[in-house]
Structures are given as structure tokens and as C-alpha cells.
Amino acid sequence: MKSVHFWGTRGSLPVALDAAQIRERLVTVVRASRERALASDADVDAFVDSLAFDLAGTFGGHTSCVQIDTGEADHVLCDLGSGLRPFGNAAMAKHGVSEQTYHVFMSHLHWDHIMGLPFFTPAYVRGNRIVVYGGHPDIERALRRQMDPPSFPVPFDTFNAAFEFVHLPPGIRHEVAGMFVTSLKQRHTGDSYGYRFEKDGRTVVYTTDSEHMLDDADEVRTFAAFFADADLVIFDAMYSLADAISVKADWGHSSNIVGVELCQLANAAHLCLFHHEPASSDAVIAKVLDDTRRLEQITRTGRPLKVSAAYDGLEIVL
Amino acid sequence: MEITHRALGDVVLVNPVGRIDYLVAAEFERNLMPLLGADGGSSRGLVIDLQRVDYLSSVGLRVLMLATRALKGRGARIAVAALQPVVGEIFAVSRFDRVVEIFPSVRAALAAISPTAAEAFERGPPAGVA
Numbered sequence: 001m002k003s004v005h006f007w008g009t010r011g012s013l014p015v016a017l018d019a020a021q022i023r024e025r026l027v028t029v030v031r032a033s034r035e036r037a038l039a040s041d042a043d044v045d046a047f048v049d050s051l052a053f054d055l056a057g058t059f060g061g062h063t064s065c066v067q068i069d070t071g072e073a074d075h076v077l078c079d080l081g082s083g084l085r086p087f088g089n090a091a092m093a094k095h096g097v098s099e100q101t102y103h104v105f106m107s108h109l110h111w112d113h114i115m116g117l118p119f120f121t122p123a124y125v126r127g128n129r130i131v132v133y134g135g136h137p138d139i140e141r142a143l144r145r146q147m148d149p150p151s152f153p154v155p156f157d158t159f160n161a162a163f164e165f166v167h168l169p170p171g172i173r174h175e176v177a178g179m180f181v182t183s184l185k186q187r188h189t190g191d192s193y194g195y196r197f198e199k200d201g202r203t204v205v206y207t208t209d210s211e212h213m214l215d216d217a218d219e220v221r222t223f224a225a226f227f228a229d230a231d232l233v234i235f236d237a238m239y240s241l242a243d244a245i246s247v248k249a250d251w252g253h254s255s256n257i258v259g260v261e262l263c264q265l266a267n268a269a270h271l272c273l274f275h276h277e278p279a280s281s282d283a284v285i286a287k288v289l290d291d292t293r294r295l296e297q298i299t300r301t302g303r304p305l306k307v308s309a310a311y312d313g314l315e316i317v318l
Numbered sequence: 319m320e321i322t323h324r325a326l327g328d329v330v331l332v333n334p335v336g337r338i339d340y341l342v343a344a345e346f347e348r349n350l351m352p353l354l355g356a357d358g359g360s361s362r363g364l365v366i367d368l369q370r371v372d373y374l375s376s377v378g379l380r381v382l383m384l385a386t387r388a389l390k391g392r393g394a395r396i397a398v399a400a401l402q403p404v405v406g407e408i409f410a411v412s413r414f415d416r417v418v419e420i421f422p423s424v425r426a427a428l429a430a431i432s433p434t435a436a437e438a439f440e441r442g443p444p445a446g447v448a
Binding site: 214240242243255299300 | 340343347357373374376377379380383387391404407408409410411413416417
């Protein structure tokens with residue numbers, strides 16, 4: 001496995017910066033530039049690069065879609081959220097109408113994880129092959145239903161690509177797309193599945209829409225084993241711990257703190273916070289990232305755990 | 319883990335020692351739960367002295383959430399006091415600083431919750447009680 005590319009990282013619902021937020025940023029940046037000499041383009045680039053990410057960039061607003069570059073010709077994706085649309089556009093730009101195979105691992109079938117499919121251009125290209133894997137028995141029905149009238153004007157059968165649906169029972173190590181893939185059933189309304197991908201001595205875990213019962217020691221051990229020695233754990237950190245176990249208990253999501261604890265128990269190398277709360281601004285997500293890095297530092301007992309926050313467009317080289 | 323408690327008038331003061339992580343959280347919960355009812359001595363509230371707790375994991379915070387619900391549900395208060403810097407940061411990162419009242423010392427926590435308890439604390443334990 002070579003790298004992981006994040007095309008959609010937001011939880012529940014796509015979001016975008018609005019006009020007032022853009023203006024506020026511009027005002028902040030222009031004010032910050034007053035003391036700087038910005039005569040050349042290089043000066044401007046250096047100034048912009050010196051700004052905090054939540055000012056000069058954005059975590060983005062597409063819902064879950066993550067690409068794993070296995071180093072092979074076939075494409076591997078996790079989930080079909082709205083981030084699938086820019087992925088599809090990039091794939092079309094690179095490969096055109098040459099025949100491609102896409103392997104897609106579904107965490108579950110809630111709307112934010114399937115909504116990108118109707119806008120996935122490669123699905124309309126004859127000769128492409130799209131293989132959808134998951135633990136749910138009704139994946140095809142869910143993908144067809146969202147394109148039925150009156151919800152969408154183009155029915156599923158308009159797709160020219162060949163679709164296949166493969167049921168992956170959890171707890172069994174499957175060989176798919178040149179990788180070993182093991183899934184784990186997770187706590188979420190209607191169930192969700194996490195995936196552990198292993199290839200070339202590298203391990204990536206994709207675990208989103210997963211609530212953790214903190215008092216269940218067996219569950220803690222199960223997840224620690226699932227994350228064991230992973231090079232990268234992509235983790236649902238949608239809520240603060242206080243919210244996740246009080247007002248948002250049973251909403252099916254987790255927190256940055258539980259992510260750190262499980263990764264520390266598992267001796268994982270890199271925790272990537274994922275499925276960001278749609279109500280969170282870039283500044284809030286940046287603060288959560290800073291807090292999480294600090295927490296990792298002050299609670300570290302073994303191997304240092306790298307912590308990052310996913311954003312649309314992030315690429316992590318393995 | 320080691321955990322003791324004592325009644326101070328209408329407040330119970332709890333003194334845990336060590337790390338409160340997933341290995342000992344069940345024991346922490348077992349010790350705390352009987353103290354949460356009004357008949358457990360905490361009619362006005364409960365103060366947890368964290369002076370000698372050097373780590374509190376999510377599962378320990380969950381126990382505090384259960385205690386908070388039980389106490390606030392009957393109009394009583396819960397506070398933590400004398401947090402070590404690391405534990406204070408854990409409260410901030412988890413946003414538990416918005417769930418539980420935090421005081422710099424046990425004395426300050428008791429004074430805020432119950433003058434009776436604060437006076438009992440200042441008097442110290444009765445002769446012959448360790």
C-alpha cells in the first residue's frame with residue numbers, strides 16, 4: 001500500500017463555507033498582512049504558507065469517501081459519500097474511458113455514505129467494473145433506492161458500468177484487490193463495519209460511524225486487537241467525549257479521546273480524526289486536533305502516536 | 319486502585335488514588351454508586367478529591383457522568399478538586415470541564431457546596447479516626 005487519499009471527511013451532511021465566513025477570513029488575513037512586506041509573489045506565497053490551516057485552508061465539507069492507493073491498477077475506496085464526485089472526476093481526467101475496476105468497501109448504508117454514487121461519472125462508463133463489498137445484506141437495494149423517483153431523475157439501471165455486490169462476513173480475513181481485508185461489526189444504528197486492510201507489511205484501519213461502550217472491556221480488547229500495530233487508523237471522532245456519552249449517547253459516534261486511548265492500547269502509529277461534525281467550523285476542528293495531540297503527549301506511555309485530522313484533499317503516504 | 323470516602327455533614331468527600339483507567343473503572347464505579355443517593359450522605363453533593371489521581375481515562379470519565387446525572391437529578395451537586403495538571407487537561411480536552419464543577423482545592427469545593435461540610439472539614443476527623 002502506498003498512500004491514503006481523503007476525498008470526503010465530513011460526517012452526516014455535506015457543508016460549505018458561506019459568504020460571511022469567507023469574508024471574515026479575508027478580513028483576518030488582510031489585517032495580518034499589514035505588517036508584512038509582500039512585494040513579490042514569493043513573499044505572498046510565504047505569507048500564505050505561514051498562516052494556520054484553519055485560516056489558509058479548510059477541512060472541507062464532502063461526506064465520507066477515502067481512497068487507498070494499493071500500488072496496483074485497481075482502485076480501492078471506502079464509502080460512497082459526496083467526496084466520490086471529485087474522486088470520479090479525477091479518475092476520469094486520468095484514465096478517460098479506459099476500462100477501470102473500482103473496489104468499494106461500505107461502512108454502512110446511511111445517506112451520507114452513499115449519496116455520491118449518482119454523481120460518480122465512472123459508473124456511467126461502459127467497460128468499467130464496480131465491486132461493492134460490505135457486511136449488510138441489502139447494499140444493492142439501498143444504492144438503487146436512492147436513485148428511484150421521486151428522489152433522483154436518473155435510475156440506477158442507467159449506469160453502464162458492471163456492478164457486483166459481495167457480502168463480506170466480519171471476522172474473516174479475505175483477499176481482495178491484492179490486499180488482506182478483515183471487517184468488524186461496529187455499534188451504530190443498523191450496524192456499521194470497520195475494515196482492516198493489510199498489504200506489503202502496511203496496515204490501514206478504516207473505522208467510522210462507530211460508538212464505543214467504554215464500560216465493555218471485551219469490546220475495548222476487540223477494537224484494540226483490530227487496530228493492532230496499524231500504520232494508520234482512520235477514526236470517527238465526531239463528538240467530544242462529554243457529548244458522546246451524554247446528550248449524544250446512542251447516536252453511533254465516538255470521540256477524539258477514545259481514538260487516542262484505543263490507538264495507544266493497540267500500539268498504532270498514526271490516528272487520523274475523521275467524520276467531522278458538520279456544525280464544527282475549521283477553527284473548532286483545528287482546536288480539537290491541537291487538543292488531541294496534547295492529550296496524546298501527556299498520556300503517552302509507549303510508542304508515540306502521530307495525530308492528524310483528515311481534510312478533503314489530504315494524502316497520507318504510508 | 320485505592321479509594322476512601324468520608325461524610326462531612328451533608329456532603330461526601332471521596333479520595334481515590336492512582337490511575338483510573340479501563341482496568342479499574344468498574345471498581346471506581348462500584349465504590350462511587352452507593353454514595354450517590356441522598357441516604358448515602360450526599361444530600362447536598364459529592365466532592366471528589368483528585369489530588370492523588372495521576373490519570374483518568376474515558377471510562378473513568380464515564381463514571382463521573384453517571385454520578386453527575388444521579389446527583390443533579392435530585393438537585394445535588396458534584397465537584398472535583400485539586401486536579402493534577404494532566405488530569406486538568408484531560409477534563410478540558412474531553413469537555414468535562416463543562417459537565418462537572420472544578421475547584422482548585424477541596425476546601426474551595428466544600429465551601430461552594432455546603433458551609434456545614436466546609437466547617438466539618440476544617441475541624442478534621444473526630445479523635446481516634448484516621
